[in-house]
Structures are given as C-alpha cells and as structure tokens.
Amino acid sequence: MRPVLVAFGRAVLSQLHFRMLLLTVMPFVVSVAIWGVLLWLGLQPMIDWLHAWFQASDGFGVAADVLDWFGLGNLAIVLVPFIAMWVLLPLMILTALIFVGVLAMPMIVRHVGGRHYPDVEKRRGGSLAGSLWIATYSFIVFIVLWLLTLPLSFFPPLTFVIQPALWGWLTYRVMAYDALAEHADAQEIRELMRIHRWPLLSIGAVAGAMGAAPTLLWLGGALSVVFFPLLAAGAIWLYVLVFVFTGLWFQHYCLEALAAHRAVALAPVAGPRIKDIN
Numbered sequence: 001m002r003p004v005l006v007a008f009g010r011a012v013l014s015q016l017h018f019r020m021l022l023l024t025v026m027p028f029v030v031s032v033a034i035w036g037v038l039l040w041l042g043l044q045p046m047i048d049w050l051h052a053w054f055q056a057s058d059g060f061g062v063a064a065d066v067l068d069w070f071g072l073g074n075l076a077i078v079l080v081p082f083i084a085m086w087v088l089l090p091l092m093i094l095t096a097l098i099f100v101g102v103l104a105m106p107m108i109v110r111h112v113g114g115r116h117y118p119d120v121e122k123r124r125g126g127s128l129a130g131s132l133w134i135a136t137y138s139f140i141v142f143i144v145l146w147l148l149t150l151p152l153s154f155f156p157p158l159t160f161v162i163q164p165a166l167w168g169w170l171t172y173r174v175m176a177y178d179a180l181a182e183h184a185d186a187q188e189i190r191e192l193m194r195i196h197r198w199p200l201l202s203i204g205a206v207a208g209a210m211g212a213a214p215t216l217l218w219l220g221g222a223l224s225v226v227f228f229p230l231l232a233a234g235a236i237w238l239y240v241l242v243f244v245f246t247g248l249w250f251q252h253y254c255l256e257a258l259a260a261h262r263a264v265a266l267a268p269v270a271g272p273r274i275k276d277i278n
C-alpha cells in the first residue's frame with residue numbers, strides 16, 4: 001500500500017497547484033449549464049409522474065408501512081423527490097466524470113508527466129475511441145449493478161457501502177486507462193491494469209467514499225426546495241473537485257508503476273551488456 005499512499009501525498013500537493021485548482025472551473029461550468037437546463041425542464045415533470053404513479057399503485061401506503069417498520073416513517077413525505085434525485089444521481093456522476101476526462105485529464109497528464117516523470121517515454125497506446133469504449137462499457141455495468149442494488153440503498157448503513165463501492169469501481173476502470181493512455185503502449189496498459197488491479201481498485205474505493213459528501217449534498221435537495229439550486233451546484237463542484245483529485249492520484253500512481261515496470265523489463269538486458277564490457 002506504500003505506493004498508493006505516496007501517490008496520494010503527491011496528488012494532494014499537485015491539487016494545491018494553481019493550475020489544478022483552476023482546472024475544476026471549466027468542467028464545473030459546463031456541468032452546471034447542462035444540468036441547470038435539464039433540471040429546469042425535466043425535474044418537476046419527473047416528480048409529478050412519480051407522484052401520480054405512487055398514488056395510482058398505492059405506493060405511498062406500502063412505502064409508509066416499510067419505513068415505519070424501520071422507524072423511518074417521516075421519510076415518506078419526501079419519498080418521491082428523494083427517488084427522483086437518486087435516479088438522476090448516476091447520470092450526474094457520469095457527466096462530471098466525462099467532462100473531467102475530456103477537459104481535465106489531458107491537462108493532468110501533461111502537468112504530472114511533465115513535472116514529475118519527464119523521462120518516461122510516451123508510447124501512446126491508448127486512444128480516444130478506447131477511452132470512450134471503456135467509459136461506455138463500464139457505465140453500462142455500473143448502471144446494471146446500481147439498479148440491482150438500488151432497493152438496498154434505501155437503508156442508511158448499506159447506502160454508504162454499496163454506492164461508494166460501485167462508484168469506486170467505475171472511477172478505477174475509466175481513470176486508470178486515461179492515466180496510462182498517453183505514456184504506455186497497448187500491452188503495457190493491459191499488463192499494468194491486471195498487475196495493479198487491487199491497488200487501483202483501492203484508489204477508486206477511497207475516491208468513492210470521498211464522493212459520499214457531494215452525494216449527501218445532492219440528495220439534501222429533496223429536503224430543501226428553496227436551497228436546491230445551491231445544493232445541486234455545490235454537489236456538482238464537489239464531484240468535479242473529487243474527480244480532478246482522483247485523476248491526479250491515478251496519474252501519479254500509474255506513471256510511477258509504469259516507470260518501475262519498464263525498469264524491471266530492462267534489467268535482464270542491462271546485465272549481459274555490463275558483463276560484456278568487463
């Protein structure tokens with residue numbers, strides 16, 4: 001775990017750099033603009049549709065009985081907006097992840113690679129098409145697992161285990177590839193993501209836990225209509241900040257792992273050459 005912790009410390013220092021702080025602005029502005037329009041046009045119709053469906057199917061009665069059994073009867077009042085927020089949550093996470101990947105990751109790669117790993121050769125084994133495929137495939141798996149575990153997420157203890165784990169897996173899949181795409185060749189990308197699967201997944205899991213804060217802020221909009229725009233904007237900014245920091249963390253870890261991987265690969269070749277000289 002030492003390389004993970006070392007990369008974490010380096011990511012903290014990199015995040016404090018003015019360029020990296022400024023890097024959160026553009027994805028935030030784009031995300032807020034898009035989600036502002038979508039929520040303005042679609043949130044209330046979605047809540048109205050859910051409310052009508054719950055009334056027609058006696059969903060409020062069933063939900064109230066279940067919540068009363070767990071001592072959470074008061075939550076029935078905000079059940080419909082809470083469900084609406086929860087349904088929109090993965091889409092909001094995806095947009096933040098995409099915009100950070102498209103707008104921020106190239107600058108993160110240049111910043112970390114140029115300042116800390118200038119001697120690591122760029123072999124450009126990744127591609128935009130590969131990044132989009134990894135992101136699309138991973139998100140489809142994420143959505144399926146998220147839907148299957150959605151009923152369990154309404155119980156507070158499980159909420160803070162299932163959602164961070166799913167988000168952490170998604171983050172690991174997408175950002176590890178992006179972090180290696182510029183410097184590693186295709187074979188190195190496959191090998192490093194296999195060899196370092198668990199350390200990379202642990203970084204994603206910690207990032208998922210860090211994402212619990214903006215998740216609570218976003219879902220808090222179900223409890224406060226007046227402050228909902230501010231809570232939504234704050235949640236989006238926190239998501240972007242967490243993703244940028246996570247990108248820096250993955251970048252430091254992956255480039256250090258790539259440099260070590262190449263050093264090990266060259267070691268057997270260097271030995272005979274020195275022997276021949278002697």
